[in-house]
Amino acid sequence: MKNSITDRVINRLTLYHCILADYEIRGTKVISSALIADLLNIDDSQVRKDLKLLNNIGRRRVGYEVKSLKTSIEEALDFGKIKNAFIVGAGNLGSALAKYDNFKNYGLNILALFDTDPLKIGIKVNELEIFHPNKLADLAVRLKVEIVILSVPNAYAQETTSVLINAGIKYIWNFTPCILRVPATIQVWNENLAGNFLQFTINHSTRLRSYET
């Protein structure tokens, strides 16, 4: 039998990590799977199985050691690995993401922003310079950047993507509500914020609608 760290598991691990970070600050030494599960409204055996995948061992009748568990999640999820990225589209969202200091804790290192607006070029956001996209390919090679956070207006999403592809970008974290056409070698993660919001409100406010077949 094969146990792998799937997307689902990773997602939960990031949430466990948030809990552990909190408990570490508050000085708690040990935490139980039941407490983690309770905070996330999931099954406690699920938590134990997830942790087991990372080869964490708890102490029966005690729980898991907060600090080592947190470290182990950070190792499994490569918090320590520096992931250089550009932000393309220095509008409100792009600029806010450039200033979002929490990314650093997760190894995401933003090096520069790009925007076609002549008024923005040369300006700095959080110490990071805004360049014209025609500088992107060159800078990506020189700085070894393979990740782009895309936050351009919808109408420019696809054409900007072409620029990114030509520049050798491999990973696009897409904050636009557009589905990008990319070759199979390029990975896209759609962070469709407004869509997520609907998911949230529908599932919880109006409850699940069911249909009989």
Next chain:
Amino acid sequence: MKNSITDRVINRLTLYHCILADYEIRGTKVISSALIADLLNIDDSQVRKDLKLLNNIGRRRVGYEVKSLKTSIEEALDFGKIKNAFIVGAGNLGSALAKYDNFKNYGLNILALFDTDPLKIGIKVNELEIFHPNKLADLAVRLKVEIVILSVPNAYAQETTSVLINAGIKYIWNFTPCILRVPATIQVWNENLAGNFLQFTINHSTRLRSYET
């Protein structure tokens, strides 16, 4: 047999909607499940089954009508229903979200921001006033607001949540990397951005690690 619109399905529907919006603008009248599936890298029968849940019917040998399909997703996901919300924490991210005009298309209507910083109070962001949180409970009742977008610094996440709970807020869209303790009557959606990023990079850059048991 019961077929329900689960979280998973809703998530895909929001993505289908992005595609349909694009094809509608481009003047395409009809679209096939295979094309949608291809753009999202999923199975085409999956698309058809999802659409069937909303009672959409395609025409064999033709496909689905773009406009009516888009409308039907909007109806199923309640795009038309106005969902009033406050943004609590008028920092970079909160302010950017206040300016993010895409939310309106999905029915999300932001009415005001809240922040404890005296220098920010009274200032307007995108026509929306910033108030002190001690005004929140009163305004929430008067404006019938049950949704809060939470974007305060991590250290204040939990105590701010208490304020929200006392103010009668029912839905918290949590942009902080903190797991909030709330009573069961309150729904939280964790939009753990940095965590999502890890999910993206790990699963796609280093591929899945597998363990033999």
Next chain:
DNA sequence: AATTTTTTGTGATAAAAATCACAATTAAAT
């Protein structure tokens, strides 16, 4: 020392989700 309680670890089971395979339909081509 024995008992009780708590918590992990995990096999078995159930539930949910995704994929496969192909019949049915129908537009287009011959």
Next chain:
DNA sequence: ATTTAATTGTGATTTTTATCACAAAAAATT
């Protein structure tokens, strides 16, 4: 009119994910 090709619709199957149930371990209590 017939054939071909494309596309939906859907039952069957497989795969994945989550839950259940309980044994094993060990700390705490008696």
